Amino acid sequence: MSVALYVFSFISLMGTSNTAGEKYKVYQVPIRGKALRGHTYKTAMAGELFRCYVRCERDPVCKSCNFKHTQQICEMNNETKETKPNDFITEQQSYYIKRTGGDVNECKKGQTNLCNKYAFCNNTKGSYRCRCKQGFVGDGFNCIDVNECENGLSNPCDKNAFCNNTKGSYSCHCNQGFVNDGFSCICKKRKEKKKRCMIII
Secondary structure (H helix, E strand, C coil): HHHHHHHHHHHHHHHHCCCCCCCCCECCEEEEEEEEEECEEEEEEEHHHHHHHHHHHHHHCCEEEEECCCCCCEEECCCCCCCCCCHHEEEEEEEEEEEEHHHHHCCCCCCCCCCCEEEEEEEECEEEEEEEECCEEEECEEECCCCCCCCCCCCCCCCEEEEEEECEEEEECCCCEECCCCCEEECCCEEEECEEEEECC
């Protein structure tokens, strides 16, 4: 299929509201000789430009795609040339297509994102960001629990209490012979002597 026919077919499809009962979002005209590098999360044999367009449209993660017409391969991207301009390169065998039918909220329930289960998902225009929840550290895609009870880390447990690490948090419990909430421990009917609570006889 010639380049002219590719573009003509694609522009014609942009004006079609329903195909086999399914309504398609609007895409921009393909950019010949360009591709977005480093943000492909899925590849598939497409055969032709329109099929690549349909694959991207049906996948909620897809923001744009590269169609390599010499190999008939569709590369689906989770970013766009606007969000990653430094990765928009010249590639003669490719066509670049960006979805322009509105932002997809990847953080919405039922949508797909790569955030860790212990991270918050923050939707942005054309993309999203992940941030680890309190009590975890990492880049949002990988979050590791912080052990607040390890030596060298500060926690508000009383000096007469022990610290118990939990997922994303910790708890304090008074030592035997002490009572209260673990953050403040006192001797009830006892007195403290050398960090031990002795029974008054």
